[in-house]
Structures are given as C-alpha cells and as structure tokens.
Amino acid sequence: MPQPRQMHLGVFVLGTGNHIAGWRWPGAAQSFEDLSVVQEIARIAERGKFDLIFLGDNLSTDPGMHPSFAARFEPITMLAALAATTTHVGLGATASTTYNEPYTVARQFASLDHLSGGRAAWNAVTSSGEKAALNYGREHPRHDARYEIAEEFVDVVRGLWDCWDDGAVVRDHATGRYIDPAKVKPLDHEGRFFRVKGPLPTSRCPQGQPIVLQAGSSEPGLNLAARTADVVFTVVQDLGEAQAGYQALKSRMARFGRHPDEIAVLPGVMPVLGSTTAEAREKLNRLQGFVNPGNALVMLSSRLGQDVSHYPLDALVPEDLPLPDTSHGFAGAMLAKAWRERMTWRDLFNLAGAARGHWVVAGTPEEVADTLQQWFESRACDGFNILPAWFPGAFEEFVDQVVPLLQRRGLYRRDYRGNMLRDHLGLPRPRSRLF
Amino acid sequence: MPQPRQMHLGVFVLGTGNHIAGWRWPGAAQSFEDLSVVQEIARIAERGKFDLIFLGDNLSTDPGMHPSFAARFEPITMLAALAATTTHVGLGATASTTYNEPYTVARQFASLDHLSGGRAAWNAVTSSGEKAALNYGREHPRHDARYEIAEEFVDVVRGLWDCWDDGAVVRDHATGRYIDPAKVKPLDHEGRFFRVKGPLPTSRCPQGQPIVLQAGSSEPGLNLAARTADVVFTVVQDLGEAQAGYQALKSRMARFGRHPDEIAVLPGVMPVLGSTTAEAREKLNRLQGFVNPGNALVMLSSRLGQDVSHYPLDALVPEDLPLPDTSHGFAGAMLAKAWRERMTWRDLFNLAGAARGHWVVAGTPEEVADTLQQWFESRACDGFNILPAWFPGAFEEFVDQVVPLLQRRGLYRRDYRGNMLRDHLGLPRPRSRLF
Ligand SMILES: Cc1cc2nc3c(=O)[nH]c(=O)nc-3n(C[C@H](O)[C@H](O)[C@H](O)COP(=O)(O)O)c2cc1C
Ligand SMILES: Cc1cc2nc3c(=O)[nH]c(=O)nc-3n(C[C@H](O)[C@H](O)[C@H](O)COP(=O)(O)O)c2cc1C
Numbered sequence: 119m120p121q122p123r124q125m126h127l128g129v130f131v132l133g134t135g136n137h138i139a140g141w142r143w144p145g146a147a148q149s150f151e152d153l154s155v156v157q158e159i160a161r162i163a164e165r166g167k168f169d170l171i172f173l174g175d176n177l178s179t180d181p182g183m184h185p186s187f188a189a190r191f192e193p194i195t196m197l198a199a200l201a202a203t204t205t206h207v208g209l210g211a212t213a214s215t216t217y218n219e220p221y222t223v224a225r226q227f228a229s230l231d232h233l234s235g236g237r238a239a240w241n242a243v244t245s246s247g248e249k250a251a252l253n254y255g256r257e258h259p260r261h262d263a264r265y266e267i268a269e270e271f272v273d274v275v276r277g278l279w280d281c282w283d284d285g286a287v288v289r290d291h292a293t294g295r296y297i298d299p300a301k302v303k304p305l306d307h308e309g310r311f312f313r314v315k316g317p318l319p320t321s322r323c324p325q326g327q328p329i330v331l332q333a334g335s336s337e338p339g340l341n342l343a344a345r346t347a348d349v350v351f352t353v354v355q356d357l358g359e360a361q362a363g364y365q366a367l368k369s370r371m372a373r374f375g376r377h378p379d380e381i382a383v384l385p386g387v388m389p390v391l392g393s394t395t396a397e398a399r400e401k402l403n404r405l406q407g408f409v410n411p412g413n414a415l416v417m418l419s420s421r422l423g424q425d426v427s428h429y430p431l432d433a434l435v436p437e438d439l440p441l442p443d444t445s446h447g448f449a450g451a452m453l454a455k456a457w458r459e460r461m462t463w464r465d466l467f468n469l470a471g472a473a474r475g476h477w478v479v480a481g482t483p484e485e486v487a488d489t490l491q492q493w494f495e496s497r498a499c500d501g502f503n504i505l506p507a508w509f510p511g512a513f514e515e516f517v518d519q520v521v522p523l524l525q526r527r528g529l530y531r532r533d534y535r536g537n538m539l540r541d542h543l544g545l546p547r548p549r550s551r552l553f
Numbered sequence: 554m555p556q557p558r559q560m561h562l563g564v565f566v567l568g569t570g571n572h573i574a575g576w577r578w579p580g581a582a583q584s585f586e587d588l589s590v591v592q593e594i595a596r597i598a599e600r601g602k603f604d605l606i607f608l609g610d611n612l613s614t615d616p617g618m619h620p621s622f623a624a625r626f627e628p629i630t631m632l633a634a635l636a637a638t639t640t641h642v643g644l645g646a647t648a649s650t651t652y653n654e655p656y657t658v659a660r661q662f663a664s665l666d667h668l669s670g671g672r673a674a675w676n677a678v679t680s681s682g683e684k685a686a687l688n689y690g691r692e693h694p695r696h697d698a699r700y701e702i703a704e705e706f707v708d709v710v711r712g713l714w715d716c717w718d719d720g721a722v723v724r725d726h727a728t729g730r731y732i733d734p735a736k737v738k739p740l741d742h743e744g745r746f747f748r749v750k751g752p753l754p755t756s757r758c759p760q761g762q763p764i765v766l767q768a769g770s771s772e773p774g775l776n777l778a779a780r781t782a783d784v785v786f787t788v789v790q791d792l793g794e795a796q797a798g799y800q801a802l803k804s805r806m807a808r809f810g811r812h813p814d815e816i817a818v819l820p821g822v823m824p825v826l827g828s829t830t831a832e833a834r835e836k837l838n839r840l841q842g843f844v845n846p847g848n849a850l851v852m853l854s855s856r857l858g859q860d861v862s863h864y865p866l867d868a869l870v871p872e873d874l875p876l877p878d879t880s881h882g883f884a885g886a887m888l889a890k891a892w893r894e895r896m897t898w899r900d901l902f903n904l905a906g907a908a909r910g911h912w913v914v915a916g917t918p919e920e921v922a923d924t925l926q927q928w929f930e931s932r933a934c935d936g937f938n939i940l941p942a943w944f945p946g947a948f949e950e951f952v953d954q955v956v957p958l959l960q961r962r963g964l965y966r967r968d969y970r971g972n973m974l975r976d977h978l979g980l981p982r983p984r985s986r987l988f
Binding site: 134139141142148149151153157176177178179181182185187188189190191192194195196197198199200201202203217218219221222225226228229230232233249252253254255286287289291293294295296297298299302312313314315316317318319320321408409410 | 569574576577583584586588592611612613614616617620622623624625626627629630631632633634635636637638652653654656657660661663664665667668684687688689690721722724726728729730731732733734737747748749750751752753754755756843844845
C-alpha cells in the first residue's frame with residue numbers, strides 16, 4: 119500500500135520571534151542568546167513531530183536589525199547544545215560557502231550528525247550581505263561568482279563526507295587494530311577554488327551524509343538546489359507564483375538525473391491564529407503596531423539589498439526599482455507583491471517587519487489548515503517552514519491547534535517513524551561514492 | 554585572611570584514553586565519537602571539582618594515529634553539546650590561528666561562553682602539523698611566521714569580544730528599543746594579516762572574555778603565552794626543568810605588564826595508580842604491552858615533527874637529531890629525556906605511546922599525591938592537566954583516590970566557589986577596553 123503524500127514541517131527559530139517586534143508580545147521570549155528559550159522551542163517542535171528546526175546566520179550585524187539577528191549565537195554551536203537535549207527533530211543551521219573553508223564545514227556538520235544521532239542539516243548559503251566581507255578582510259564576490267564557488271564548495275563537503283566507508287572503525291582487540299585503513303580514503307580534490315586532500319578525522323555519519331538545505335531562488339541558486347539540495351526553502355506571497363516556482367525547480371532536477379521527490383520544497387509562512395478571523399487580524403495589527411519604523415527601515419534596506427531609506431514613507435514603491443545582485447528570493451517576492459497591490463513604502467515596511475518578506479496567514483486554525491492544505495495539495499510545496507511571530511506562544515498555538523487538524527486530515531504524521539532526519543524526509547541513506 | 558595557594562586541575566579528554574592503546578584496557582571506553590563517553594568524563598570531572606576539561610584538535614588525520622586523533626569530532630561542536638549537560642566545569646577546546654578566521658573563532662567561543670554560562674576556554678594553537686595545509690589548499694607558514702599571525706589573531710579575537718559593553722541589550726518595552734547602540738562598537742582592526750571591522754553579533758560574554766589557553770614552548774610561543782594566556786599547558790619530564798620553565802614564563806610576564814599570578818601553568822601528567830607501587834608499574838607495563846609498534850611509529854614521527862621510521866628500533870636515539878620547526882615542547886622534552894637516559898627508539902616509542910611525550914607517574918595514590926604536591930609546592934607548576942590512560946576507569950581512580958588526598962592536605966578545593974571558569978581560576982572579569 120503506497121504511503122499517502124504527507125507534509126514536512128520545519129520551524130524557523132529566532133529567539134525573539136520571527137516578527138521583528140515579536141519580543142514585545144506579552145509573555146514572549148526576550149532573547150535569542152538564551153539556550154533555555156531554544157530548548158523550549160525544540161521541545162515544542164518534537165511535540166509537533168516537526169521534521170526540523172532551523173537556525174539561520176549572517177556574518178555581520180547592526181544594532182538596528184531584527185533583535186535576533188543583532189544578538190545571537192553562532193548557529194552550529196547552538197545546535198550542538200540542542201543535540202544533547204533533543205531526540206528526534208532535525209537540526210539545521212546556515213553556514214556560508216563564501217566565508218568558510220569546506221574542510222571546516224564538513225567537520226562541523228559531520229560532528230553534529232554524530233552528536234545528534236543522525237539529525238544534522240546544513241543550509242548552504244552564499245551570503246548575500248556584502249558587509250560580511252568587512253569582517254573577513256576580503257572583497258565580496260559578485261552574485262554569480264559566489265554560486266560558482268558554492269557549487270564546488272558543496273561538492274568538496276560531500277566528498278569529504280564520503281571519505282570513510284561504513285565499518286571502518288573495527289576496534290579489533292585481538293590484533294590491536296582500531297581502524298581498517300582500506301576503508302578510509304583521501305578525497306584529493308583539486309578544483310578551481312579549492313584544493314582539499316582529506317580525509318576528515320571523523321568516521322562516516324549516521325545519515326551517511328547530513329541533509330543539505332538551500333534557499334536561493336536566482337537562476338544559479340535554483341541550479342545549485344536542483345543538483346544538490348534535499349530541502350529547499352522558498353519565499354512566496356502568491357499561490358500561482360508558488361506553483362510555478364515549485365514546478366520549475368522540480369522539472370529542473372531531471373537535468374541532474376534526480377527524481378522530483380528527492381527535494382522537499384518548504385515555503386516560509388507566518389501563521390497568526392485567532393478564535394475568529396477578526397481576532398487573528400486584530401492580533402496581527404497589534405503586532406504591527408509594535409514595529410519601530412526606524413528598525414524596519416534598516417531591515418527593509420537589507421532585505422531588498424539596496425538602501426531605500428531616502429524614499430518618503432507614503433510614496434508608492436516605484437515600479438522601476440532595480441532587482442539587486444543580492445537576494446532574489448526576498449526582494450523578488452516582496453517587490454512583486456508591492457507592485458501587484460500598489461503598496462506604499464510603509465505597507466512594504468509592515469510586510470517586511472512582519473515576516474521579513476515571508477508570507478503571513480492570519481485566520482482561525484481551520485482557515486490556516488485549509489490554506490496550508492490547499493497549497494500542499496495543489497503542488498505549491500511539500501510542506502512549510504513555519505515562522506512563529508513570537509516564541510513560545512505563537513509556536514505552541516500552531517502545534518496545538520493547527521497540527522492536530524493536519525493530522526486528522528491525514529496530511530501530517532502522527533508520530534516519527536524513525537530517529538534520523540532522513541527518516542522524517544523519507545530519503546534513503548546514501549552509500550559513499552568513494553568505495 | 555589570604556587564601557592558601559591551591560592547585561588547578563584540568564583533564565585532557567580523548568575518548569579512547571590518553572594512552573595510545575588505552576581502549577584495549579578491560580572496561581575502557583571504545584570511542585571518542587560518542588557523546589555519552591565524553592558526558593561521563595565531564596560528570597567525573599565535576600565530581601572531582603576540576604577547573605576544566607580540554608579537547609585538543611588537529612587539522613589532518615591518518616588511520617594509524619592515536620585512535621582518538623584518527624576518529625573524533627570537531628571540538629567546539631562537541632563542547633557545545635557538553636554545555637547543556639554540565640554546570641560548573643570549564644570547557645576548553647583547541648582552534649587554530651593558522652587555519653581559521655578570527656571573526657569565526659571569536660563568535661564560536663563567545664557563543665560557547667554564553668551557552669555554558671561562562672565556562673568557555675580557547676586553546677589558541679598555531680597548528681604545527683604541516684599536513685593541515687593540504688586540507689586548506691595553502692602553504693603551511695613557517696614556525697615563526699605562524700606565531701606572528703597568532704599574535705595578531707589573538708588580539709583581533711579579544712578585540713571582537715570587547716565590542717559589546719555590558720548592558721547593551723536594554724529590551725525597553727516602552728520605546729521598543731532592544732539594543733542601546735551606544736554600547737556596541739566596531740573594532741575597525743587593520744593589521745598585517747587581518748582586516749576585521751566587527752562588531753560580533755553576540756553580546757558581551759558572561760566571563761567578559763573567555764579564558765585563553767596556550768601550549769607552545771618555543772621562544773615565540775612563550776612570548777605569546779606570557780602576553781595573552783590565562784592558562785598554559787606544558788610538557789615536562791624532569792622537576793628541575795619544569796621549575797626553570799615555570800620561572801622563565803612567570804618572569805617573562807613582567808615584560809607585558811602582567812602579574813605572575815595571572816597565568817596558571819599546568820603540566821600534563823598521566824597518573825597510573827595501584828594499591829602498591831609494584832601493582833602500578835605492572836599496570837603501566839600491561840598498557841605498554843598493548844601498544845602496536847606500527848601505530849607508535851606513525852605517532853612518534855608526528856610527535857617529533859620528522860620522519861623517524863627508518864631507524865632500527867633498538868638503536869640509540871642519536872644525539873645530533875635536529876630539533877624540528879614544528880613542536881618544540883614535545884620534541885624537546887622527549888629528546889632531552891631520551892638523551893639523558895640513553896634511550897633506544899623502542900624506549901622512546903614506549904614513552905610516546907604512553908602519554909604522547911607527557912610525564913607518566915606510576916604509584917600508589919599517596920605516592921602520586923606526594924609527587925604532585927612536591928611539584929606544586931616547589932613552583933614547578935600551578936596545578937596539572939591530568940591525562941588518564943583510559944576512560945572512565947583511570948580518571949575515576951584519580952578523582953576518587955588522589956583528589957581526596959589533595960583536598961585533605963588543603964592543596965585543592967573541596968567545592969566550586971563560583972559557576973564560571975574564571976571563578977575557578979581566581980581571575981577577575983575584565984572590563985571591555987573599547988568603552
Ligand atoms: C527561509 C530562508 C532562510 C534563509 N536563511 C539564510 C541565512 O541564514 N543566511 C543567509 O545568508 N541567507 C539566508 N537566506 C538567503 C538565501 O539562502 C540566499 O542566499 C539568498 O536568497 C540569495 O540567493 P538568490 O540570489 O539565489 O536568491 C535564506 C532564505 C530563505 C528563504
Ligand atoms: C597539553 C597540550 C595540548 C596541546 N594541544 C594541541 C592541539 O590540540 N592542537 C595542536 O595543534 N597543538 C596542540 N599542542 C601543541 C602546542 O600548542 C604547540 O602548537 C606546539 O607545541 C608548537 O608550538 P611551540 O613550537 O611553541 O612549542 C598542545 C600542546 C600541549 C602541551
């Protein structure tokens with residue numbers, strides 16, 4: 119009997135909430151620099167049988183940013199701390215392909231995969247923010263150059279993950295041999311950007327290979343995703359556009375010899391729940407009322423990849439605004455919506471302040487479940503990356519009020535079927551390609 | 554009433570034991586790739602009121618190495634996992650100043666310090682093994698060049714740790730202001746090797762600055778330590794030499810305007826305990842009997858920083874062997890002992906196999922406590938970095954049999970007096986130098 123198709127769910131973790139002013143909600147967590155806050159989020163995610171929790175990262179900061187961007191931890195370090203206090207939920211973190219070394223990144227995620235018993239996921243990003251360069255004493259490579267580097271970077275990391283075959287650690291007490299050297303090989307990579315000999319000093323991961331996430335939506339970003347990703351995060355504001363984007367990515371996979379089911383596409387969505395539609399909208403308005411426009415301006419300029427702080431707040435967003443070199447996903451989806459709906463800069467600030475450009479769905483639990491079901495069944499996605507406006511309350515509401523509806527409708531698992539993230543995603547454990 | 558001078562104790566953590574064949578001891582832990590093994594070691598360390606646990610690191614591997622060098626985790630990731638399941642013990646890990654970026658290292662240890670409530674320590678090493686270069690597509694800088702880079706690297710990391718003043722996160726619900734921008738400054742470092750703007754995206758650490766460990770013993774290594782370290786690991790084989798080295802380091806601190814008490818010098822020692830002296834020696838012989846000479850050769854060549862595999866095992870170690878560019882500490886201490894005691898290569902293999910060149914003390918708990926007391930009181934050190942031959946047994950023996958003797962003699966704390974590593978070390982919390 120074939121399994122019915124079911125959703126995958128992730129949660130985008132920012133301690134002070136995904137809404138820029140989420141920390142101002144009564145009872146909301148006040149800090150992303152607090153392990154206990156994130157441990158509680160992880161517990162709620164496991165109660166909701168989530169596939170994964172996700173921690174993003176940026177390589178520069180500004181005190182005017184979203185509070186959880188301005189003051190936070192290095193995400194792999196944070197996830198490793200969570201590995202010890204969780205049992206099932208996948209642990210995804212961002213690491214840049216532009217400002218790291220593949221040997222280091224491969225080691226970190228291999229270590230995290232072991233520490234968590236097979237739950238590590240790497241969000242490979244090219245780092246769109248050019249201010250990162252100032253912290254690394256370098257020139258920020260251009261958009262397409264960053265993706266050329268990223269293509270090779272991902273291959274090197276995956277190659278390093280393949281350097282140990284299963285069963286290499288033999289621990290033979292009779293002979294004193296601890297490792298079978300025939301099961302450990304160098305990678306001997308010599309490419310355009312990287313020379314990496316290998317092997318890693320870490321044996322093969324529980325998952326074989328940790329999961330690879332990706333979130334780019336430019337042409338080279340889609341190619342990288344279609345070729346290498348297991349999970350793709352998208353930015354959506356419109357069902358038709360989401361369906362088209364989904365279809366485009368899935369059909370692109372064939373170019374790389376892959377089956378469409380090998381990638382789960384998860385758009386970001388901020389659910390705002392109320393016992394009536396009006397109450398949900400009221401909640402969203404109250405949240406929006408907390409937004410400090412000064413902050414929203416800094417953040418919107420960074421979301422759009424260009425300084426827009428000189429525009430009058432109540433002018434229409436001009437239709438000839440250029441698409442920047444940096445982040446096609448957010449800028450594209452937000453600007454398309456602004457033009458479609460003839461938004462002012464203030465409207466766009468509100469949109470960006472709410473969920474940084476992601477889709478916001480306000481309604482009753484039934485309405486939200488209906489919408490998610492519609493998107494899922496009409497092949498706009500394979501599930502969702504949930505962006506609770508604040509923690510833990512808004513996340514608990516989703517897990518306690520919407521998840522049970524999805525379960526009752528057969529759209530979502532009632533329990534984990536395995537312990538590894540691969541199990542949740544329904545992906546087989548890959549064999550090493552070096553043996 | 555002035556506190557009497559008391560020892561500081563660290564434990565060098567290698568899952569399969571510090572002895573190269575420690576895993577072959579009955580009941581010994583079998584893997585360094587096992588969080589539960591290291592969690593148990595950390596529990597024992599806290600029972601023994603240890604200052605810190607320490608995880609080393611190397612940036613290349615070889616299946617013939619010490620099993621816990623060949624197959625292990627990236628140490629910061631591992632420590633972060635331990636942060637969640639420990640409460641007092643300091644968490645020290647190695648990160649290279651030659652193959653990392655200061656912005657990344659500063660973030661990792663700042664994050665670890667927050668996650669652990671003020672228990673992070675960074676062992677800043679220059680990476681002596683030239684094979685690291687092959688994994689990073691680079692030339693391995695020469696010894697003295699590595700230290701020039703390290704001097705600047707450590708300053709940048711410490712500068713980044715100073716970018717946030719205490720109290721910068723205000724979370725003002727009335728105004729919506731989350732951060733006071735006057736309390737966050739860039740570093741604006743422009744040096745010979747690094748250009749780093751800052752600030753970090755992480756607020757000031759619980760310890761103000763994480764602790765800095767160092768373990769170099771060359772001339773430039775001692776300068777770096779005298780100027781910047783809080784704790785120094787040494788390699789010793791002889792009381793007189795240890796006293797001279799201790800005195801030399803402490804007096805060198807004055808050049809940098811520091812007081813001798815601002816550094817704790819901890820030589821590595823492997824205690825092997827028995828209910829009689831003969832039983833302890835018997836245990837050590839049994840351990841040495843487990844050594845596979847093939848492994849010892851690979852490891853000894855790496856310890857001495859030169860290929861010595863062509864020498865006949867039973868020839869004397871030649872007195873004209875050059876001191877390598879790589880690791881003065883181990884090579885120097887081991888070769889001095891070999892020449893002093895007219896050792897053959899086989900003897901030296903045994904020495905290196907036992908504790909990688911560190912000092913081995915076999916005896917009853919009283920004898921071991923006497924020796925440690927003598928070294929401590931005669932100013933050869935400020936405490937010890939304990940290298941149990943295997944885990945958990947040999948470490949439990951030390952904690953249960955030797956630590957109580959040291960406590961009874963007033964040489965060692967009976968309980969922690971604070972929660973942070975700085976508290977254990979008796980070091981004040983530094984103010985930011987940027988404010
Ligand atoms: C859900 C989601 C999470 C993201 N997380 C990060 C992140 O943590 N760090 C980052 O630099 N970029 C992040 N991005 C940005 C993208 O990964 C990508 O780098 C950016 O959109 C530019 O790529 P593109 O031009 O191909 O769209 C994220 C995007 C999405 C949709
Ligand atoms: C207890 C101890 C631990 C050490 N741990 C590491 C380590 O984890 N990684 C490393 O590359 N070097 C390590 N070293 C080596 C030294 O930090 C140093 O790099 C080496 O001795 C070369 O420096 P020198 O020439 O100044 O002696 C360690 C040394 C000692 C004594």
